[in-house]
Amino acid sequence: MDAPLCLHTTTVRPSWTDYNDHLSEYAYLLVFGDSSDVFFRRMGVEERYRAQGHSLYTAETHLHHRREAYSGDPLLLTIQVLGLDDKRLHLFHTMHHSRSGDILATAEQLLLHVDTRARRVAPFPAPLLTRLTAVRDAHAHLDVPDGVGHVMAIPSHDATG
Structure with a gap:
């Protein structure tokens, strides 16, 4: 199993760019979300699974913007499973420029497994938990990526300097 997983590639579409001609803020989240969806389908969380509730x-x-991406830039996304318990999944995504290898952005996510009929958090079914555990275990030897658990704040300073 790849560590981290590389399951998704895409190209920056012109409609995803902003007035500075680079990937717009919303589009970073869109691309990371698409990468998550590919991972989820690989794990068995797809239409049939959702139909079962x-x-x-x-x-x-938490998004971290590292470098700009422009219309037409090729993107390669990786996913690292950082943690898992019976109801939660902790992921770390890295967006790379496919040609240069530069890291363009990262996204740290905490996801909850939900019983959609009861509208509440619920334990993963055993087969899904087994698949996710296998990925987590395959990624256990990887370093914790820079920026995981980062708290956003402006340090307070004395007004007199």
Whole structure:
């Protein structure tokens, strides 16, 4: 198993760019979300699974913008499973420029497994938990990526300097 997983590639579409001609803020989240969806389908969280009343919901996402991406740039996305328990999944995405290898952005996500009929967090079914555990274990030897758990704040300073 790849560590981290490389399951998704795409190209920056002109409609994803902003007035500075680079990938717009919303589009970073869109691309990371598409990468998550590919991973989820690989794990068995797809239409049939959702029809049975289960899904994964994003509880929190932290985006870090590292470099600009422009219309036509090729993107390669990786996913590292950082943590897992019976109801939660902790992922780290890295967006690379496919040609240069530069890291363009990262996204740390906490996802919850949800019983969509009861509208509440619920344990992963055993088969899905087994598949996710295998990925987590395959990624256990990887370093914790820079920026994981980062808290956003402006340090306070004395007004007199």
